[in-house]
Amino acid sequence: MTYIVKPKFHHPALPKNALGYTHRDYEGSVSTLCAGCGHDSISAAIIEACFELAIEPHRVAKLSGIGCSSKTPTYFLGQSHGFNSVHGRMPSVLTGANLANRDLIYLGVSGDGDSASIGLGQFAHAIRRGVNMVYIVENNGVYGLTKGQFSATADRGSKAKRGAVNNDSSIDLVAMAMQLGATFVARSFSGDKEQLVPIIKAAIEHKGAAFIDVLSPCVAFNNHLGSTKSFDFVRMHNEAVNRLDFITGRTPITVDYEPGTVEIVEQHDGSKIALRKLNAEYNIHDKLAAMSFLLHHAAEGQIVTGLLYVDSDPDDLHAHLATVDAPLNSLGEKELCPGSATLEKFNASLR
């Protein structure tokens, strides 16, 4: 039961980005996930986002834990750096890597089991430390890899494939991320790339802890009636508060919109997001209101999607720690090991 290798041929009119790459150049090995898995669509969205941003593949580090979701970094950005950690430990490995080399783009890819069960503590601390990263949870409400046990994000009252009911409260990673100080928080759906791709692009441009919860139906174990993470359920209960029409670098946005329908969000580095509001009241800069909006809709069984919160002036772990600007691997032995005299001085400063 092996797939054939995806043929090398590509459409003759495929667009190329500024680096001369097509989106096919951002692919990885062929996926071994179940046919139809939402995770594969998220991989495709990451590929599209990196292609559109013309990111040099060698500037990306993909890190993940354990789970079907955590396997996906193999299936995209085949020319990038990768690290597959133990279950739930991606955030600490990512944090360490980020401290060592602040120049890379960090893409943490995890599952709801990996992040909300075994790795909940790691998740919390990486977020609260403000590590500059894109943290994506591919959220299917189950442990897909171990054959479909409820995960901690499964909604109370939702049903497993064979009818068992989940009686535990669910963890809402989006609400937690906001509460823990993430400076960019979004939720989207694997079946809606038009919404998801610009969110990933914006998150990559964001210089701080960016968290994206992506509902990603598990076709094998959690796509039945009674599940709240199925294609049908998510489509029916999706309350999209906005759509990111596009994000640009420093070039001015020239597209005309009807007044009042679009909000331009300028990020710290000067890049801009054009936000088309679908819900007039929703304010992406008001964290408290956003959290109450989320909880309110969750209670009604609605799934709020879109860019939910953004701090336009974030800072990150390196700022908190006042680390050197240069990545550690670019420093010489003298800078890294300044000698016992310097150590003495440093120790003295702590006494």
Place this chain on the structure above:
Amino acid sequence: MKLTDIAAPDYFHKVVDCQWACPAHTPVPEYIRLIAQGRYGDAYMINWKSNVFPGILGRTCDRPCEPACRRGRVEKDPVAICRLKRVAADYKEDIKERLPKAVEKGKRNGKRIALVGAGPASLTVARDLAPMGYECVVFDGDFRSGGMMRSQIPKFRLPDKVIDEECNYILDLGVEFRGGRPVESLKKLLAEGWDAVFVGSGAPRGRELDIPGRKEAAKNIHIGIDWLSSVSFGHINSIGKRVIVLGGGNTAMDCCRSSRRLGGEDVKVIVRSGFEEMKASPWEKEDAMHEGIPIHNYLVPKEFTHRDGKLTGVTFEKVKAEYDEKGRRKLVNAGEPDQHFECDDVLVAVGQENSFPWIERDIGLEFDQWDMPKVDPKTFVSTNPQVFFGGDAAFGPKNIIWAVAHGHEAAVSIDKYLSGEDMNVRPLPAVEVVSQKMGIHEWSYDNDIANDKRYRVPTRDNVIALKDIRTEVELGYDDKLAFQEAQRCLNCDVQTVFTGQLCIECDACVDICPMDCITFTHNGEEADLRTRLKAPAQNLTQDLYVADNLKTGRVMVKDEDVCLHCGLCAERCPTGAWDMQKYLIEMTQAEQACRSRA
């Protein structure tokens, strides 16, 4: 945009680009797969049914299928469809038992058909009608059957034994061949009481070049097709050392290459037009140049020079191409001095014409303003309901595969006419649809895509090839090369079939498709839709497949243009909404079955 009706036989037929482009609609990918499996006899029979002369066409076909081949749209070169046909013919087992049997004289249906000319058109009509019990008698001025396949195409491209074999398959069906018997009067022929007459007499006249010196130097100026047939039948076996061939079509290529083998050492082709616009197929030009024959272009012959009744050369005016505002090309004087080329012989290959001196104009058979018979392009009947035309005789010189295609259609018409049916009601093709799914990720065709570039057909070394005009130049693929070339075929007849009701819109097919063929979007006008797809659908000759029944109310749009038929969409679909189904489309030929089916 309107939803696609995939049940219409033409829809999926068009996706099989090669078969659609083949005038006889040969099921190309079907026979290529059989070749890959080493089933040469089966591959041959598929060809034999459609195009009647697989061994001949596998060496000589004009191959309209190849420019159409989808492979040529995803990489540089199309599949070598034509030369794979030859593989089937070369390596097949004895297939005589699989051919239809001659109908014994006493068991025939009593209807008699006269066929004028023993070229591919007539022979096709005879092949289709003889097994049905018609008495078919073929007349030809030549003593051997085959028409121009025998008289014109040089033996180094097409050996006699291949022509003998395939013409005999037809004559052995109880078809009578009367060689050396030119029909001198259609009126008389009709008076003999034939039930129908098929005219497959070709376009036998070579165009003249009336410029000064033509008459004076006539001894060394030859009309290409007359010269070639004299060579074929052994009446001519030498030519001067220095030869000029005038003309840029395939006849010119055969003339120059033949000259090289009959003593021509300094042989050149000189054409009026530019090199690119020459009528000869690119591969014919390549073959000629490979044999050391230069091609000079933009030279219009002005005068044959001669001394004492002997040709000394040809003078040319140098021209250049100019285009008017409508983009039409005109050749105008280039303002350079005339050029003179010396030579011993000239071969004039500047075109071919029809001529029907043997058809009286008062027998109810109308001719048009160009003195061509009025022939219905669908039924091939003339204005005399008893007389049918086909091949080069119908609409001017084309090629073998068109002659075959005409022959099949004319046979259907003749059969309908002689059975009292309306020949304008044409039988529909037979379509067979079979899912290729064998298991998860398992298909009954090889869906893996080979990256190989087109394989060259091995040829004999020039030194040997140029020694004898009867030595075949191409050696053909061996079985290993044939397999590798066959694997390049994209199996375009294995269709992607979509069932909207089953789709959960998970995007798996969209994401996996290597060619970005599939898009889920809201419907719109075709022109607009073509711009909104995952990859722009700029090839307007290729259809969009639009299907509905999706929960979100969107439509599935697939651009058929560069689909590799790799089946990955179907492998990735969790619900079986995509399936790979083989569409076998066979054109209906004259046979018992086609009467009831129509």
